[in-house]
Amino acid sequence: MSRIQQIISAGKPTVTFEFFPPRKPELSESLFKTIKTLEAYDPSFVSVTYGAGGTTRKTTHDLVSRICKDTSMSPIPHLTCIGHTKEEISGILDEYSKVGVHTILALRGDPPQSDPNYDRKGDDFQYAADLVRFIKNFESDSTPKGAFGVGVAGFPEGHHHTPNRLLEMAHMKAKVDEGADYICTQLFFDNHAFFDYQDRCELEWIHIPIIAGVMPITTLGGMKRMAELSAGTNFTAKLLKQIYRFQDSPEDLKKAGIDYAIEQCQGLIDQGCDGIHLYTLNQSNATVEILKQLNIKR
Ligand SMILES: Cc1cc2nc3c(=O)[nH]c(=O)nc-3n(C[C@H](O)[C@H](O)[C@H](O)COP(=O)(O)OP(=O)(O)OC[C@H]3O[C@@H](n4cnc5c(N)ncnc54)[C@H](O)[C@@H]3O)c2cc1C
Numbered sequence: 336m337s338r339i340q341q342i343i344s345a346g347k348p349t350v351t352f353e354f355f356p357p358r359k360p361e362l363s364e365s366l367f368k369t370i371k372t373l374e375a376y377d378p379s380f381v382s383v384t385y386g387a388g389g390t391t392r393k394t395t396h397d398l399v400s401r402i403c404k405d406t407s408m409s410p411i412p413h414l415t416c417i418g419h420t421k422e423e424i425s426g427i428l429d430e431y432s433k434v435g436v437h438t439i440l441a442l443r444g445d446p447p448q449s450d451p452n453y454d455r456k457g458d459d460f461q462y463a464a465d466l467v468r469f470i471k472n473f474e475s476d477s478t479p480k481g482a483f484g485v486g487v488a489g490f491p492e493g494h495h496h497t498p499n500r501l502l503e504m505a506h507m508k509a510k511v512d513e514g515a516d517y518i519c520t521q522l523f524f525d526n527h528a529f530f531d532y533q534d535r536c537e538l539e540w541i542h543i544p545i546i547a548g549v550m551p552i553t554t555l556g557g558m559k560r561m562a563e564l565s566a567g568t569n570f571t572a573k574l575l576k577q578i579y580r581f582q583d584s585p586e587d588l589k590k591a592g593i594d595y596a597i598e599q600c601q602g603l604i605d606q607g608c609d610g611i612h613l614y615t616l617n618q619s620n621a622t623v624e625i626l627k628q629l630n631i632k633r
Contacts, residue, residue, distance in 0.1 A: 349610025387444025388418030415444025552592030
């Protein structure tokens with residue numbers, strides 16, 4: 336069992352949080368306050384997103400380094416193929432090994448929406464599986480081979496670039512065969528989709544932990560933005576009924592969204608899911624409420 340798999344299996348249930356780097360320098364301190372608040376809930380790890388093409392290379396690195404230095408939590412930085420050469424990825428891995436990072440979430444990333452003709456010829460890695468292989472075999476003067484565990488993304492409701500759902504699972508399996516240590520899923524609102532995905536992984540002989548991505552809806556605008564970003568995600572009728580009832584009352588709507596996420600997490604835990612990854616959107620209050628109601632404080 337790899338180090339990150341040991342960390343995940345020690346969680347029972349594993350709880351992890353996701354943050355994105357601050358969009359403006361003046362937001363750094365309030366984000367760090369959020370992170371310190373959530374530290375009390377002892378997550379197995381926290382992950383930090385990456386702007387595909389390196390748009391957040393410095394801010395992701397700065398946040399990850401600060402989490403290593405100023406908290407007891409293990410940060411897992413995301414890293415994308417899009418817009419990067421092998422040399423750039425090597426430099427980033429060396430920087431992370433110096434600050435004590437032990438695991439990377441390896442992603443393909445998406446070409447920028449602003450550039451529909453984005454040319455990927457300059458990218459040394461086409462798919463996440465290529466990046467998984469590179470990270471697993473990476474070594475340099477300052478980084479020993481095998482320094483990093485690797486996580487990968489999973490899509491219980493499919494991925495928009497691969498409508499063939501059998502092929503999609505073969506691509507998932509390729510990431511695992513390259514050495515991925517765990518899967519973290521896209522957010523979903525229908526637990527059946529997750530349980531079915533677990534079963535389909537089982538059928539592909541994928542036996543690494545699968546952590547379920549859960550995002551509480553806290554505003555109507557946020558839900559609409561998320562529907563755009565997570566194309567293909569089913570916003571279930573059950574969720575929409577709960578949310579639309581409170582369109583004119585933001586506080587009640589937020590409570591309804593959090594209640595839905597609590598019920599979803601409880602259902603996942605009851606079925607023995609390997610872990611829950613909460614998309615915090617850099618706010619602590621919804622996450623704290625969910626953890627309190629689930630009585631998860633370790
Ligand atoms: C948990 C999570 C975290 C994320 N964090 C970030 C982030 O920090 N930054 C960011 O930019 N994006 C992030 N994303 C979004 C992600 O980068 C995009 O959804 C991207 O389109 C897919 O990435 P992937 O790693 O799954 O790619 P891949 O596994 O490479 O798959 C991408 C598509 O290509 C297909 N495919 C794979 N291999 C082949 C092949 N050999 N031949 C043909 N087709 C193939 C797959 O079926 C899929 O449709 C995240 C997604 C998730 C679920």
